[in-house]
Amino acid sequence: MMTAADTLDREIEDLVRVARDHVARHEPITDLRWPDGVRIAVNFTADFDAMLLRRLLNEPPMQLAKGEFGGRVGIWRLIELFDAHGVKATFFTPGRIAELYPDSLRAAARSGHEVADHMWEHHVPKDPALEHDHLRKTMAALESVTGRRPYGTRSWHTQALLVGEGFLYNSHGHASHRPYYIWDAERRSRMLNLPFHYSIDDAMYYSFAWLGSANPAQRLSDTDRVEELWWNAFWQQYQQEGGYLNICLHPFVSGRALRIAMLERLIQRMKRLPGVWFPTCEEVARHCLANHPPRAA
Numbered sequence: 001m002m003t004a005a006d007t008l009d010r011e012i013e014d015l016v017r018v019a020r021d022h023v024a025r026h027e028p029i030t031d032l033r034w035p036d037g038v039r040i041a042v043n044f045t046a047d048f049d050a051m052l053l054r055r056l057l058n059e060p061p062m063q064l065a066k067g068e069f070g071g072r073v074g075i076w077r078l079i080e081l082f083d084a085h086g087v088k089a090t091f092f093t094p095g096r097i098a099e100l101y102p103d104s105l106r107a108a109a110r111s112g113h114e115v116a117d118h119m120w121e122h123h124v125p126k127d128p129a130l131e132h133d134h135l136r137k138t139m140a141a142l143e144s145v146t147g148r149r150p151y152g153t154r155s156w157h158t159q160a161l162l163v164g165e166g167f168l169y170n171s172h173g174h175a176s177h178r179p180y181y182i183w184d185a186e187r188r189s190r191m192l193n194l195p196f197h198y199s200i201d202d203a204m205y206y207s208f209a210w211l212g213s214a215n216p217a218q219r220l221s222d223t224d225r226v227e228e229l230w231w232n233a234f235w236q237q238y239q240q241e242g243g244y245l246n247i248c249l250h251p252f253v254s255g256r257a258l259r260i261a262m263l264e265r266l267i268q269r270m271k272r273l274p275g276v277w278f279p280t281c282e283e284v285a286r287h288c289l290a291n292h293p294p295r296a297a
């Protein structure tokens with residue numbers, strides 16, 4: 001007969017197995033160094049979801065319109081802000097956005113920002129052939145407006161498929177606070193991950209009327225409070241060599257004027273310090289791959 005103690009032992013064994021597998025699959029870059037004179041790399045990233053995710057969640061028209069604000073106004077405000085401060089950002093963009101807001105993508109590319117993959121319509125089909133079709137369609141759609149294929153992704157796409165299509169990195173995991181390499185569960189492929197975290201994601205602080213959540217779950221944070229939280233995250237990383245921060249924004253969330261003003265204050269504070277680098281994710285990825293390649297397989 002299984003006693004409660006036996007059950008507990010089994011559960012602990014399972015946890016040990018998962019923890020060991022995690023260690024075996026993840027390769028942290030332990031001695032991360034940036035180009036000369038750089039202490040910290042700050043990736044400003046924006047997921048250009050506009051109304052697509054909300055459509056996928058079957059939200060009512062008023063909510064779709066909130067997403068749409070990102071494509072009509074928010075994206076332009078972000079591009080203007082980053083351009084004014086010499087920040088090179090990465091816009092993770094669903095392929096469909098190339099049909100909806102092509103001018104903004106052209107403008108982003110012209111300013112030297114990176115336009116990277118964020119799935120075709122913000123989801124990955126289960127059927128492998130259809131998944132591949134979505135990835136290829138997105139690559140082609142983004143290239144048709146920016147003149148350049150995407151090398152990065154923020155997605156649930158199958159890693160081996162991404163590697164096969166020549167993608168250099170995914171920015172989707174949170175297993176570390178710095179870039180790391182990860183094997184897929186089948187040990188077929190290994191890829192660089194540029195981690196972000198929901199604690200540095202605008203949607204977690206400003207999500208009013210979002211995802212059909214009930215009123216008590218709504219958040220409409222004071223921008224000063226968010227600025228301090230994100231500044232503290234930056235400062236913690238700035239104090240060590242090889243610091244990294246990936247700030248996740250959404251044009252329909254951070255594109256609101258008061259939040260753009262907060263981002264500007266935050267960027268200005270960062271720029272007052274020496275050794276702060278604002279590259280695209282692709283630049284970070286190419287630096288890591290060239291200077292801190294994965295271990296021999």
Ligand SMILES: [Zn+2]
Nearest residue numbers: 047049053122
């Ligand atoms: Zn998204």
